[in-house]
Amino acid sequence: MVLRSQLIKKVVNALLASLLVLALVWISVLRLGVSFDFSFIIQFKSRILQGFLMTVALSLIGFVLSLFIGIIAALWQNGKILFLKYISSIYINFIRGTPLIMQIYLFYYIIGTAWGVNNRFVSGVLILSVFEGAYIAEIIRAGIQGLAPTQVEAARAVGFTKSQTIKLVIIPQLIARILPALVGQFSSIIKDSSLLSIIAVIELTQTIREISALNFRLFESYLFLGVLYLCLTIPLAIVGKIFEKQFSFET
Amino acid sequence: MRITIKDLSHSFVTPEGKMKKVLSHVDFDDDISTLSLIGPSGGGKSTLLRILAGLIKPTEGEFFIECKKTGFVFQQNGLFKHWTGLENITIPLEKVHKYTHTEALERAEELLDRFGLLKDAYKKPSELSGGQQQRIAIARAVAPRPNLLFLDEPTSALDPEYTVEVLDMINELKDEGLNFIIVTHEMGFAKLACEKTGFLSETVLSQGARLIEVGKSREIFEHPKEPIVKNFLDKILMW
Known part of the structure; x- marks a missing residue:
């Protein structure tokens, strides 16, 4: 019975909150005096789909690459070779200390011009991966630092070899610690990839920008753009929550 | 000794x-x-x-x-946090002492049963009381039959x-x-x-x-x- 009344309380409050947000949007729309016309979605559906798939592709490849970069940077930072430690430190601090939009312009001209990479998709993925890699390195570094030293000592005490300790104890515990944060970072990658529109990578945001420039349906276009991003990020948020619960043995 | x-x-x-x-x-x-x-x-x-x-x-x-064979019990947090109490005993038996999975399971269950810990065998350390954790840690340490603990x-x-x-x-x-x-x-x-x-x-x-x-x-x-x-x-x- 207690559970049931709690459930009702939750549902009522969720409805109220949603209603308030919708009302605010509705009033804003009324004040603008525009009427809705979402017909462009049908009209441009293949372009929108292409943009959507491009964003998914950018984010997926970007995530894999940035994971790779992040692992290396974190290992260098935690390692004993001072030279690599400093390289990693410069990289992480520079990337985390400057805005993505500046990096996109800078790297696009460096990578594009100096190294002759003319493919916008390839440049875009590289820039995105380098950017996100720094954040992933920090996530991994924090994960490594948070591992309890007693766990490694216990591994020694039960007789595990070094490689058994890494394989059976350190990596599973590390993954449990960082997985929720990594899922969150994946969500960031999806959103950050929208900035690649400034170097004319035709991903989702750029597609919508182009369409809205044709039909002047700014409000509907960007509202729909938001919905499409939410289609990607909300499931990820749910997955992140599930991971958090599943790995709660850490706390 | x-x-x-x-x-x-x-x-x-x-x-x-x-x-x-x-x-x-x-x-x-x-x-x-x-x-x-x-x-x-x-x-x-x-x-x-x-x-x-x-x-x-x-x-x-x-x-x-x-x-040669010894066991060690720590003051606290000696159990592997990502494994259940049972796994904490069976996995070292399998990986270090080369028990088969069935042998390891038998040995672990025998010990847990004896010390009244069987009902907690499938819980992770974070779900166990400090006393249960320590008793499972002792069970883990004595499972491979060490000469000295x-x-x-x-x-x-x-x-x-x-x-x-x-x-x-x-x-x-x-x-x-x-x-x-x-x-x-x-x-x-x-x-x-x-x-x-x-x-x-x-x-x-x-x-x-x-x-x-x-x-x-x-x-x-x-x-x-x-x-x-x-x-x-x-x-x-x-x-």
């Missing part, structure tokens, strides 16, 4: 970068079955235990223990009622012939359940602890020879 320690010293570097000597010229040569190590906090008891267990290497000196203050992080159940379990294993060395603050247990007791402490003259007195537990507690041991016992046994 013969244990010989020859002129063993140990130092480590503090976080401030200074060398700190914890053990200074420890000598020991005796047959033991159950030995408790007592003494003031920071007296190097845990360090000595870790050295004997092979977890750390002493900076100087050497030691010999007549047996090291226990590092196994009850000092526990509430009194859990302390009793853990000490009961150790005592029961002792009655079956398990040899152990325990670092403990439970003076009653050291006196009554351990055959011998060693008192480890720094002295005014030495930096780093040494074994001040070793002998039959009853004698040490009732008639300590060294004044420093007597002072220590008088102080802590006052209440």
